[in-house]
Amino acid sequence: MKSENHSEILLESGTNELEVIVFKIGQETFGINVMKVREIIQPPPLTKMPNSHAFVEGVVRLREEVIPVVDVAKALRFPPSANPGHDKYIVAELNQQKVAFHVHSVSMIHRISWEQIEKPAELSQGLEGSTIGVVKMDEQMVLLLDYEKLVADISPQSSIHVDKLKVLGTRERSLKKIIVVEDSPILRKQLEHTLTESGYADLRFFENGQDAWLFLDQLASNDHVQGYVNLMITDLEMPKMDGHHLTKKIKSSQELKGIPVIIFSSLISGDLKHKGEVVGADAQVSKPDIANLVQKIDQLIL
Template identity: 35%
Template sequence: MAGVLDSVNQRTQLVGQNRLELLLFRLNGRQRFGINVFKVREVLQCPPLTAIPKLNPLVRGVAHIRGQTISVIDLSMATGGRPIQDISKCFIIIAEYNRSVQGFLVGSVERIININWDSIMPPPKGAGRASYLTAVTEVDKELVEILDVEKILDEISPINTALSSDVTEGLDIADVRDKIIFIADDSSVARNQVIKALTPLGLEIEAAKNGYEALQRLKEIAAETGDVTDKVGLLVSDIEMPEMDGYTLTAEIKNSPELKNLHIVLHTSLSGVFNQAMVKKVGADDFIAKFHPDELANAVKKWLGLKIDD
């Protein structure tokens, strides 16, 4: 599988065009799943795993890869399925989320596809595995399910969303008390993490499930006020979202007279050197890697112009 992934640099041209590449894989059955190639470091045959006492049951063990010890999560078990069998014949996808590296145990890996974000739809409502999906799409007339990896990781190792006391101590919000912090993120877990982290700032928060929904809502607000910044102080947006990604959302906002003055912080679990270049290309004001609540809150304070009350 060494040839499955090309250089990240060869793929950066897709970013900002509302396109992505999905690595397709299967778990135990015929159902196909997808993961964004930009999250993936490498794919390899599953090496021998070392069992560690008191690990979360969803973690099948740790692998020692290129001098790094990596936890290997059984994605089938993590989404409510049965354990993947005979792991010696299976693969692990080494991926980076939220500033850490994980291994995901999968049954088989197929190929990479290039697809438009507007071909990727929010998941159907329902119980069961649907709660672990952020999106679905169709490939070869078959449904491909895109997993909410942030939800899975949060269940295994919950993220602390609490702010340090010095982040909010003496904060003066008088000048922006009537402003909204707007959030766009397709992961329900990620939205809740951001809301919990920013609530102590004392401002109203509104959230959308993807870039398209966020853009329509921001246009509605602008139609009411003439300029969206009369009501919205800041947009905190994920990058990977169905229908419209965060880069495209940012570009649409900056190209719209009634929206262009809105400050935008891109907040994402995506890693890679291309991010800072893309922030400048599409006109975003800042980029914060998920998830450190103090860093996010300080970025929000900066772009809202919040001051400490003397």
């Protein structure tokens, strides 16, 4: 399932645009970044697994790979499908693993700008913080779920944990100043804890690329970059401004281009890794490899 612009968007870098596959759970409309999606299939025979998570229906075999199936409706506390014959599996890859999301129907692909995506207010967010963005599309509101959080809730070992730093051994405290750009509140807390444990405690967090850019641009205009920022870590998928566009703006700025930028995302593979290279990222690390992230920081600023 591809749009006519699919090949074009893969070749572009730092456009602050994405393509979203729109699907339904009950009467509600949701979207998922096409870069997460490997294929959309009819539900094949399912094998139940004993003692599995309540949201995991079982596993399916696709070309010799065994992939868990997540019932998105159950995860969101929605009723089961009223028309199971229309159901689809969205096979996605994130956090270095594949998972099939069981949805009730799939409609089409839309190309949009990250600027169109609004962060939901806390009172309207619902779904226990599982929604990271809302976009108005064709007179309907499309919710973007935090798929990494959904997978991490089911498989905690796939998330960021301080125990993964043990391979680095004993470390000294650093005075280097790091900016972290991450829209997920849970991941911000995890990164704060793990980076502090690794010795990097002078951290400033931003929840989207636009806010981080405004801060950096102000520093640049006042000639205050030196001493305020030694390195930046950025996610890719964020409302208002994504990580590729943010990186491109930094590396295009005479005053800011010397700041090392590490892209830390669940989408570091293939075409997206190439796009990160094109916009000038100094390093790219796939979530949740926190030990590799710290090693890259060490290499770039120590």
